[in-house]
Amino acid sequence: MENNLSDRFFDKLTAVINNKELIKLVISNPKIKSSGINSIIITIAQLKRGYRLSFVYRYSTKDITKNYEFVEGVALIKKALVEDFSNGDLFCIKENISLVTTPSGKIKINTHEPTLQPVSAFRHDKVKDRLINTAGNIYLRELEITNANWEVRREMSDKFRQINRYIELIEPEIKELTKDFTIPQEYHIADMGSGKGYLTFALYDYLANTLGVIPMMTGVELREDLVKSCNIIAKKSGFNQLFFKTGTIQEVELQKIDILIALHACDTATDDAIYRGIKSNASLIVCAPCCHKQIRKELNVTNELSNITKFGILKERQAEIITDTIRALLLEAHGYKTKVFEFISTEHTPKNVMIVGRKISSMSPIFGKIMEDVATIKKIFGIERHHLEQALRGKE
């Protein structure tokens, strides 16, 4: 490392941490992929024991949080940036500073105008950003989104914002379903790949306590440890009709599905979830796709468009667009009025598209035409199979 440049970065980092001017530090671009850690997000957390540096280690399918005293935390940051990762993006109140280590070991430092607000400003966000109440809401505290005083913890402010955005987006869809009823309706809801349950609990809370519908909700999750902890939190929160089940999206037994949710279910797990929603005649299907590996591997463009898959990152984006376009078209073909929009815009997640389908007919009157359009897209991009299309074909 070039000492003077990196020392300048670490001196600045230590100063902004000590002055509590750090909004966040994002360490990314691992030099060696085998550790499985894609990035580390570091913020300052106020714990009972005092201020700590909170490290969120982001893996592909999970996040692990660890808190460290400042001195120990800064040493770990230095080690990560010297040995394991190429990029460090420091977001402070007064400026943003980025450190990049090139493959030849050269260090580049760039300083920019600040782009993020400190969390105290977020606390005064408009009511629209706070559809979920924090005071007395046990699941938020159990999930460590709020602290003992029911305040949103600094390092969880992005997650809280995501939860509120999710509720904001889903609210009109549920209202549309319930608009013709004068008495509360019961809805069987499956949340496929519920993970730690952040969005599952929030939706249950909002439906039961704000919209006044009766949610009969099941979170389906591969990982038994998460299922166990979510069931404990549901009980503590008094959410009597919310259960978590260990199982796979493909095979879990569910009595009925009125509303199918799949948020950030990996790769073809999103297709499996949509398939179950369509086959269960779900009234509403909501998904926020995650990675799009299946179609990326299939892409084989040999015509005049071949250059659009020449560059890795652009090929990745093409794969996302094609995968999700075909998913949306297949929903339309099966009688769902379908919308695709941005879920949440953040600097560090590409997982920000949401697809919502509302059942309006048993099958589209132009089913054949839509399937021809899907076939044309596949042909242009040299795609042999799309997981959802094949599932729907195979079992029809």
Ligand SMILES: C[S@@+](CC[C@H](N)C(=O)[O-])C[C@H]1O[C@@H](n2cnc3c(N)ncnc32)[C@H](O)[C@@H]1O
């Ligand atoms: C990225 S997390 C998303 C969690 C949550 N839906 C959210 O958006 O916050 C994806 C979760 O889906 C689970 N998962 C992936 N494939 C699955 C499958 N086939 N069946 C059940 N769960 C699955 C993973 O274990 C993981 O907890």
